[in-house]
Amino acid sequence: MRKLVVIIALLSATICCNAQKYTTATVKNITNSFIATLMQGNLQGTLNFFDPDYVAEQHDSFLEGRTEQFVSEFLAGSYKKGFYFVTPQLNRIKSMKVKKTCCNLEKDEIYADVEILMDYGVKYTVRLEMRITEYGDLRFIGAVG
Structure with missing residues (x-):
């Protein structure tokens, strides 16, 4: 029984460390690389x-x-x-720049939200997940779909 508790504790620690390796700075860096x-x-x-x-799927x-349609529709937004x-x-x-990032450890599938300010003649914000x-x-x- 004690071994089982130790194994579960180790697995939990591993999962927590894996989930927390991404910070808002990491999310911003990934997003900036995508923009570049x-x-x-x-x-x-x-x-x-x-x-x-x-x-x-998409x-x-x-x-x-x-590909062009895929990326364009991904960046669609309203103003x-x-x-x-x-x-x-x-x-x-x-131009495009990161406006705000947020990591969400509590959500099931979505881990991070990113807001990008895009200049397309008009400026608008796109929320990415x-x-x-x-x-x-x-x-x-x-x-x-």
């Missing part, structure tokens, strides 16, 4: 920042591999208090 890759025009490279299951299956909805043409994005994959990597996820 996108602004360089490397659309294929941006796919590395997404959860592989999300890419398989990009590969639903959108039949249309002027939700009156206008924008799905940006990626080559017209003037990240989660830890089954391999322990922190990646972006989005809506499917």
Whole structure:
């Protein structure tokens, strides 16, 4: 019985350490790397920042591999208090920067929220979500369908 308690304690400690290895600074760094890759025009490279299951379902299956549409729809948002909805043409994005990051240890699947301020002729904020994959990597996820 004592061995079982020790094993459970060790497993719990391992899971906690794994979940807490990502901080708001890490989330910001990952997001800035995604932004840099996108602004360089490397659309294929941006796919590395997404959860592989999300890419398989949304990009590969639903959108039949249309990477530009996948990334553009991922960055869609509204401005002027939700009156206008924008799905940006990626080559017209003037700038992007991280506005706010937040790690959420309490949520089941969603681990981090990121707000990006995007200048597309008009400035608007996009809220992105990240989660830890089954391999322990922190990646972006989005809506499917």
